[in-house]
Amino acid sequence: EIVLTQSPGTLSLSPGEGATLSCRASQSLSDRFLAWYQQRPGQAPRLLIYGASSRSAGTPDRFSGSGSGTEFTLNISRLEPEDFAVYYCQQYGDSPLYTFGQGTKLEVK
Amino acid sequence: QVQLQESGPGLVKPSETLSLSCNVSGGSISNFYWSWIRQPPGKGLEWIGYISYNGITNYTPSLKSRVTISVDTSKNRFSLKLTSVTPADTAVYYCAREGYYDSRGYLRPGYFDQWGQGTLVTVSS
Numbered sequence: 001e002i003v004l005t006q007s008p009g010t011l012s013l014s015p016g017e018g019a020t021l022s023c024r025a026s027q028s029l030s031d032r033f034l035a036w037y038q039q040r041p042g043q044a045p046r047l048l049i050y051g052a053s054s055r056s057a058g059t060p061d062r063f064s065g066s067g068s069g070t071e072f073t074l075n076i077s078r079l080e081p082e083d084f085a086v087y088y089c090q091q092y093g094d095s096p097l098y099t100f101g102q103g104t105k106l107e108v109k
Numbered sequence: 110q111v112q113l114q115e116s117g118p119g120l121v122k123p124s125e126t127l128s129l130s131c132n133v134s135g136g137s138i139s140n141f142y143w144s145w146i147r148q149p150p151g152k153g154l155e156w157i158g159y160i161s162y163n164g165i166t167n168y169t170p171s172l173k174s175r176v177t178i179s180v181d182t183s184k185n186r187f188s189l190k191l192t193s194v195t196p197a198d199t200a201v202y203y204c205a206r207e208g209y210y211d212s213r214g215y216l217r218p219g220y221f222d223q224w225g226q227g228t229l230v231t232v233s234s
Contacts, residue, residue: 035221037154037221043226044203044224044227045154045224046224047221047222050209050219050220050222056222088153090154090220092218092219092220097169097170098156098169100154102153103154
């Protein structure tokens with residue numbers, strides 16, 4: 001089973017700042033099979049990024065994904081109030097044994 | 110835009126069977142893969158399993174002995190059964206659509222692009 005480790009656990013920033021969230025895989029992910037989700041309180045997760053760097057329909061362009069192998073990053077430029085949420089990465093390279101990271105909480109400083 | 114809606118009991122007794130359904134509207138269930146994912150209160154996400162458009166299932170190993178996912182294409186819905194539940198199975202249960210077309214045009218399972226709103230199931234006597 002591929003284990004995903006997200007860091008930091010909590011990130012405290014102010015609106016307008018940029019955020020960098022990391023996701024490390026215990027094994028290399030073939031074809032960059034990694035997705036990112038945003039979950040606001042009381043809501044279902046929402047797909048932001050798939051294939052490590054492709055934005056899902058409706059994802060603002062201030063969100064960008066990068067990385068390959070075992071190291072992946074989600075960058076959010078110019079944080080908006082609605083961006084403060086929990087973010088999860090998910091690998092599907094070891095399909096069908098999907099796994100999620102434990103999440104990074106992005107909170108207002 | 111496809112929409113998913115979970116339904117089922119919010120309270121299940123220990124040792125009994127948890128049964129949930131997911132109604133799919135705005136699109137046919139006869140495409141894509143259809144998954145169940147759960148989230149214990151205050152914790153992270155756990156994939157439970159999927160069923161494909163043609164009935165192929167895959168389950169996470171830790172739950173495989175207790176899980177069954179089925180599909181009813183005539184009603185455009187799919188279902189989850191989890192047997193012998195314990196309080197550790199208390200969670201918000203989400204249904205989700207997954208799948209993408211690879212470079213050769215084949216539908217593959219993968220990431221989850223549409224989610225239901227989730228339903229809280231509590232296991233307690």
